[in-house]
Amino acid sequence: MANIKIRIGIIGGAGYTGGETIRLLFNHPQAELVYVHSRSNAGNPLYTAHPDLQGDTELKFTDTLRQDVDVIFLCLGHGESKKFLQENPIDVKVRIIDLSQDFRLGESVNGRSFVYGLPELNKEAILKAENIANPGCFATAIQLGLLPLAKAGVLKEVFATGITGSTGAGQKLQDTTHFTWRANNISAYKTLTHQHLKEINRSLKQLQAGFSEPINFIPWRGDFTRGIFVSSCISTDKSLDEVKKLYKDFYKGHPFTIVTDDTVDMKQVVNTNKCLIGIEKEGDKIVVHSAIDNLLKGASGQAVQNMNLIFGLDETVGIKLKSIAF
Template identity: 60%
Template sequence: MNSIKVGIIGGAGYTGGELLRILIHHRFAEVVFVNSQSQAGKPVSSTHTDLLGDTDLLFSESLAFDTVDVIFLCSGHGQSAKFLAENDVPSNMKIIDLSTDFRNETEGFVYGLPELNRHKIRQATKIANPGCFATSIQLALLPLAANGLIKDEVHVSAVTGSTGAGQSLSASTHFSWRNNNASIYKAFTHQHLAEIGQSLSQLQSGFDKEINFIPYRGNFTRGIMANVYLNFEGTLAEAKEIFESYYSEHPFCHISESPIDLKQVVNTNKCLIQLQKEGSKLLITSIIDNLVKGASGQAVQNMNLAFGLDETEGLKLKSVGF
């Protein structure tokens, strides 16, 4: 097939850089322009220094919509809606937004969680990429919701790496504060709760259970571990059967018999899930890379689906291991 011509808006940040790392090695994608107001005219590799030798692209101020098939919006939250309001984007161009702006499926956007909406994504022109915490937590709960088995409130304790806060510096991202440290933020009020509830309601009609979510900042760079627990009447074997059945046709989700750790998924588009049963409680541990499956990798997975490619194209990535 002809290559998919790609434009990236807001290419100087973490998600833009991760997107570039994936797309410049994608067999069927060609990055035509990387827009950045702050870095215009400079080599992409001057910001994303690991790309030295991999690309000669320059950051650009121009928005050559007529030269691309799809644009990825990688700017901060609130900026995507502003960008689309201020620019005349062709109606037939595909848009994949990595911000929070359209995750409630407004303005014609489809919620881009392939394990939930694969068939909708294949037909979509506008796709709203899920949040990173939301991805990890939803993948822990979708199989139960699909079987109407979330009958009580859900408890979630999840930790994310520093890249989850974005590239802009803040007091809680400085090395001297973050290293050898841990903290809670946005307890019970995290912005990803809305999209989690929306997805569970899609699968389990009338879903109205409380999701008690405590997010943690971890003293590492990338990855999310979500520990989700709730009442479950069945056995561990029955739970495993439910999860394995649900994910049997989804190439990036795998159920592990052994305890899991973040290095297994860092730099990959995988979600690994491990189940434990203790008394009436089912514990579901779900791990992803927040910048790949939680952001740019999932965005490429959505692009693959929207253009009729195998959804794993360009995403058979190597984990760090050690």
């Protein structure tokens, strides 16, 4: 399948995840972006919503749903993907990759079932999948920090704090994303109740049957635009070397998740599809630090990674990206 061109449509192309998906696909050697759907922007060039695309393309947004494609990315708000598919039946031959939370807990629509698209957990199922429910951003960072412990059957109660950039709240302006409020500010939100906890628990139980310990998660809004940094604290009687071996063995063969012996900095992963993991131990507690770009490994980059897998490509094609570094 080395010479195939995957024909692609995007629904909801004017937002942050839509824009990131467009950028990735324009630079993907085996992708052909056929159309980008947006009712509010129909007829306008893509660069009117995404100014960085100026000079890259003259493609215009459309409000016409076409089905002459191999796959459709749904870059819609939560609750909108299921509604869209109910109102717009898509030919079963067209694959769906949904970036909302509408199908992450095993939901289906019009006979379509979805595989949870975390490659480090479900790679074999993704290879055979027709439709993908792309994981949430915080869910990705937290799960990648916990999965090896669950696989070993030693995961206990988790205390996690994570901070995310303003793009995690979407493109629509809100009081808590306005520059004058967000700058020089950090605040907690959805304390212990974040919506991603359900998919995290579901994945952990997939590896550690009967896991019922609490995941005590406090998300923070950060004073930056993109990136997620999570620190998860868990009790264990294993040594630091034993824990690190668990993680390195688990992620062997997964090119985007890197376990490092060095300090983890969020800047190392921003603008990449990587998850960087660092582990510390003090007494009977380990702290697992996991960092991702919320718009790439936490959204569009992982969606393209899933597309590569379901179409038989190397999962890294088109998403070997460089961090911002400085």
